[in-house]
Amino acid sequence: MERIVFEVYEDANGDSPFxxxxxxxxxxxxxxxxxxxDRVQQFGLPEAARQQWVKHLDGPI
Structure with missing residues (x-):
């Protein structure tokens, strides 16, 4: 299983919109x-989808 690591954008001042x-x-x-x-990073997206921690978004994002 490929591990997912979330990265958060920070601007030049270190501020993060997220x-x-x-x-x-x-x-x-x-x-x-x-x-x-944390769960998605630990268990991966397939398991997160099975457990319904996340859901698929339809259409363009």
Whole structure:
């Protein structure tokens, strides 16, 4: 299984739009988000899809 590693964009000042967005989420939602990210990194996308931690998005992103 190929391991997935999430990388977060940071600008030249070290600011991250992702972390800024995540910090604006309610605490419970933010915790769930980071649990899912951790699980996907640990178990991979196929298992994450089987467990329904993630879902396929239809159409262009």
């Amino acid at each position: 972390y800024e967005w995540a910090e604006a989420l309610p605490k419970k939602d933010r915790a769930k988000l980071f649990v899912v990210i």
